[in-house]
Amino acid sequence: MAQEYLKPHWKLAAVALLASIVVAGATGAVPLLIKHALDNIVGTDSWMLLLVAGGAIVATAVQAIGTYVARSNMATIGQMIVAAVQKRMFARIMHADLAWVSRTHSGRFLSSFLYDANRVRDSITVTVIDLGQNLLTVIALIGAMFWLNWKLALIGSTIIPFVAFVIRKLGKRTRKATKRNLEGSGDLTAVISEALKGIRVVKAYDQEATEISRASSTIDRVRATALKAIKSRNMASPVTGMLSGVGIAAVIYFGGRSVQTGFLTIGDLGGFLSAMLLAYEPLKKLANTQTLMHEGAAAASRIFPILDIEPSITVPADAKPLVVTDGAVRFENVHFHYGDGTPALNGIDIEIPKGHTVALVGPSGAGKSTILNLVPRFYDPTGGRILIDGRHCAPRS
Numbered sequence: 001m002a003q004e005y006l007k008p009h010w011k012l013a014a015v016a017l018l019a020s021i022v023v024a025g026a027t028g029a030v031p032l033l034i035k036h037a038l039d040n041i042v043g044t045d046s047w048m049l050l051l052v053a054g055g056a057i058v059a060t061a062v063q064a065i066g067t068y069v070a071r072s073n074m075a076t077i078g079q080m081i082v083a084a085v086q087k088r089m090f091a092r093i094m095h096a097d098l099a100w101v102s103r104t105h106s107g108r109f110l111s112s113f114l115y116d117a118n119r120v121r122d123s124i125t126v127t128v129i130d131l132g133q134n135l136l137t138v139i140a141l142i143g144a145m146f147w148l149n150w151k152l153a154l155i156g157s158t159i160i161p162f163v164a165f166v167i168r169k170l171g172k173r174t175r176k177a178t179k180r181n182l183e184g185s186g187d188l189t190a191v192i193s194e195a196l197k198g199i200r201v202v203k204a205y206d207q208e209a210t211e212i213s214r215a216s217s218t219i220d221r222v223r224a225t226a227l228k229a230i231k232s233r234n235m236a237s238p239v240t241g242m243l244s245g246v247g248i249a250a251v252i253y254f255g256g257r258s259v260q261t262g263f264l265t266i267g268d269l270g271g272f273l274s275a276m277l278l279a280y281e282p283l284k285k286l287a288n289t290q291t292l293m294h295e296g297a298a299a300a301s302r303i304f305p306i307l308d309i310e311p312s313i314t315v316p317a318d319a320k321p322l323v324v325t326d327g328a329v330r331f332e333n334v335h336f337h338y339g340d341g342t343p344a345l346n347g348i349d350i351e352i353p354k355g356h357t358v359a360l361v362g363p364s365g366a367g368k369s370t371i372l373n374l375v376p377r378f379y380d381p382t383g384g385r386i387l388i389d390g391r392h393c394a395p396r397s
Contacts, residue, residue: 020133023066028140035271111186123296134282141279177228179298184222244280326354335383
């Protein structure tokens with residue numbers, strides 16, 4: 001789905017990705033600059049210090065500009081994606097069968113328009129920017145760590161598998177909680193919509209307390225699922241931070257011992273620690289990004305059924321325009337069953353000549369509305385046929 005909606009905007013996405021690569025490269029250069037600065041503090045090489053200081057300014061400026069370009073482009077793409085998804089959903093609903101639309105509460109559609117589409121947008125834009133930029137930054141900084149000292153790099157990288165394991169577990173939990181939260185938001189929209197539409201009936205029968213209780217129960221359910229999703233998402237960063245602290249402590253100890261024994265310079269250790277500190281920040285962001293992606297996947301699973309719906313009532317390729325002249329209607333052995341198999345009409349024969357007015361009388365559920373809905377093809381009969389002015393207006397089953 002991400003590929004489908006990103007494809008029309010591939011140029012903006014490419015610029016954003018290129019900007020992310022530039023940001024990652026500039027970030028990876030910072031530890032090397034720090035190493036040279038520390039190695040040249042003692043001595044008289046003031047020109048080298050000036051050069052390193054200028055390099056630091058250039059690196060930070062490149063980071064700032066690249067970050068702005070990447071995020072601005074992806075914000076533009078994100079808004080375009082939301083608009084495209086919403087337009088496509090609305091078109092699908094408009095072309096869908098009336099039976100399917102009637103079975104789905106309007107609150108479900110509103111929830112998908114207002115919440116699900118935005119979650120999908122965030123997931124797609126986060127995947128391209130935060131996941132791409134942070135992943136590239138981590139790779140660049142790990143490369144700098146190995147360039148400075150491969151032994152310390154191996155020590156500092158031992159926490160990465162544990163971080164990946166935690167991210168995977170929290171992502172699954174977040175996806176499940178988010179899906180329930182979005183379903184609850186749809187239920188809440190439906191409850192509020194029904195209460196507002198039927199406010200006269202509610203007041204007439206003194207049912208305010210009942211409706212308040214029903215809404216309160218739904219709100220509490222939405223709150224509970226939202227808190228579960230938030231806690232799972234927020235847990236990723238501190239857990240990653242704790243694991244990062246273990247890696248930093250190990251590098252400080254072994255690196256410090258190496259400096260004491262003369263195997264490393266102060267510049268080597270300072271540059272290496274800078275690379276580690278810079279790498280763990282995007283690593284924590286990667287953990288949060290994964291949970292956001294799972295939230296987007298949960299939202300997409302609710303949008304797909306709407307985007308993929310295909311109407312069963314279609315116009316045959318050889319159909320000719322129906323020109324009504326007299327308006328005579330005839331039902332010939334018409335049967336109709338609802339989607340769940342419940343019969344509504346069994347072998348109905350009706351003849352309504354031109355110019356006549358006919359009243360359909362019967363108890364609720366007798367099929368009066370079904371007969372009316374069959375004439376304009378809001379539904380198709382499951383058996384028999386319907387003719388207008390002697391012409392077949394619905395395909396025989």
